[in-house]
Amino acid sequence: MDPVDKTFDIIYHYSQKISNNAQFGYNYLKHNVENAINKVTPTINENINTSLSNTNSSINNSSSWKYKPGLFKSTILSSERRGLKSIALVSSLLILSYYSVKYIQKQSNYYNKHNKRRAKRLANGARKEVVLIIGSISEPMTRFIAQDLEIRGFIVYVTSFNSQSDNKFFTNESFSDIKSLIISKDNYEFNQQQINKFDYLLNSNHIPFEGANPNKLNLISVILIPDFYYPTGKFHLISQNLLNESIVSNINLPINLFQNGLVGLVEKYESNIIVLSPITSSLIPYHFIENLSSKVLSELTRLLKLDYPNLNITNLKIGLINYKSNKKGLMKGNSMRKLFYKIFDLIYKNPKNWKNLEYIGVGARFLSIFGGIIPEWLIRNYFNNYFGTL
Template sequence: MSADDQQFLDMLANIPGQIRQHSVVVAEHVDKYVDLAAVQVRDALNSTTWLPDSVRSRLPSSAPPPPPVVIYNSTYDRVQDWFARHKLLTSVVVVAASYATYKAVKHTRSSRKTRRAKRAPNGGRLEVVVIAGSPTLPLTKSLSLQMERKGFIVYVVCTSIEDEVLVQNLGRPDIKPFGIDITDPPNAGQSIERFAQYLQTPHAAVPGAKPNYLTLKAVLLIPSLTYQTSPIATIPPSSFADLFNTHLLHPILTIQSFLPLLTSRLTPPEKRKGGQPSTPKVLVFTPSIISSINPPFHAPEATVCSALSAFTEVLTAELRPLSIPVTQFQLGTFDFSGFTPSRSTPQIQGQLPPAETLQWPEAARHTYGRNYVSQSASAISAGRVRGMRGSSLRELHNTVFDVVDGSEHADVVRIGLGAGLYGFVGRWVPRGLVSWMMGIRRIDELSAWNDEFHANYTPPALASEGELEDGAESASENDDMLGGIAGSRFINVAREEKWREASPNVWGEDPKSPKA
């Protein structure tokens, strides 16, 4: 075999290896581009909205799920996320914290404030306050002593010699009685005129010192704070008349007597040129717990305090154009243990009824007794917050000084334990719920009404012995005729003027009763 033939055979032997090598390269390129095209086609089909889910391609079930994404949040991020998820609770907490902070800061500043009345260069007292309240009241004593300690000359309105003796027994030279008869307008006017002349006359603190003029700073009106608690049906008309005279009419006449002095703008001569005229302030103190919720069996206090509040609002509107500020103090419960003797433990629920219920007629006890005893044992019986001592008098003294000094300008100041809370309850809580919480329950059995017996009844006070016996026989016949439904006591609604004079209240006695 020649060399040329051998070379040809060798070339033929290398052809299969080259074909195999080229085919592998081509296959790799084809697989690469086919896979890329398949991915693009699958993505295009999955992104198409008009194809149904059954036609769309899915990943092989053997494909592992994507690993979870772990996010590491800081404490600040977690707190911020909690606030975002509890917005309402966060708002309540922020408002409560802001209010508590405000009250704490205000209380701290108030306790650190120095409260002293202005004095003359020689140390003499210059400012006068008048307290129109009974010297027997603990609030009058407390305010008189405290205002005198702060540097005021205090005048306490007295309507009798006994009141003047009580003021003098305080033993303070700058607490003086101010005798005035409110019931006699001419006499009251003369007393006010003498007091005005006294203010316009210079006075020396000690003999030989430079005399100074006094300035009236405020008139404090303190009505009586004690009221009767009883059902309306058992209160005699005379008691209502006395109550309105002593608790309502007397304070109104007192303010009326002082109005000419308040509006005269008494100014010392050295301040008349280029100075502001003196504008005294009026402070009216009224209890607020009972008048805020108007509970049962407290008609006297609720009526009088509501009337005084309305009177104070009208007085404020009339004196505001005259630049005479009027402030009403709606009082809660205070601790007067230093001014009143200790009392026995209050009535506990489950014991015998209060002593005053034993004096009621049987029909009144049957109708109102149970609810009256339950209400008397509630947390706010007699206007007190039972089980709590009350707010400190220092808080009241500081607030009164701030109003007199001009630091406090509010028309209404609620102060004392329970004043703000019961004011909120009275405005927003239903009356029925308040009564239920005080133990008031429905009474299904009421006293029977005997109209015919009542028409033939003649009060024993106006009947002779013979007429009384005839009336008793007539009443007995009526009781037999009506089946005795009237009972031993009844509701006496007078139909003649002589009955109104004979019966002290709307509850009457049976003429057959031994007490009659």
């Protein structure tokens, strides 16, 4: 088993164990509180009757004090009732909390099931919202997200180096609204010209079908999707060509595009920027390219937000996501559908509720918070079993 998958298996096992123990503890507490109330009630009633009988007998035997009917009875009853009310209140709060969580989960599932999540269109039904994806269409994650956005009614542009494999996908008639934006790995002036042409395309009049009024397109979002499959091994064993290609594609190219007109384009159309990155809170040994890319992309979102505070930019940390090919695996992650929902919700999220950091996938938030405190020697010894110590 791959070491990363094995790590996720262990984390998932203990998280499920903690969840089951918490549920058992709640049920145990609820059962004990109910039993306590049932046991206390007869005892309280008996004590009240005994106290009243003793009080009445002492009053009848006393000649120096005049008995006032109902005085002691009301005092004792009010005291005992306060105790019962406290127990009942605690029990009610516990039960209410439990069913509130269940109700929220049910409503969330209902919303996800019945909310169709469709892109906004013109009155005549034509598409007007454009999403630009910076990534390789040969990357499965990029391809799945592009296809889902196209199905939901967006016009999707994906950056391409005009390779034969890319052109084969873009000529697929099944996805006519997934188009390519040709860029270069090393010709930065060409990239700037392409950004300007893309701006001109968006601002031009479009006639979606014969007889329709011309309209202009709107760039609603820019999504940066890096590679999610990286070579593993010690740094000196990674080939120079593979290292250079990964750095250019995942680091240099996005920075170059933002620097050569993409930031201005986002400001012009008031678009938002979503940067996807794998979760690597603790630096995993023998994953140099993955660690470097993830850290640079996280810092890129933070620094862009510092320089452009009005930009809606977020770093979406990706945990374990289920592809079709790994559904039968031991470790179960979130479905791809939840990732699609998350991206769509971020595209149309209210700027007032915008967050710089979001999470999706099993283990994403947990590893982001607690991954950094895992002892380095423990991680190193674990991965040394797979890669050796030389």
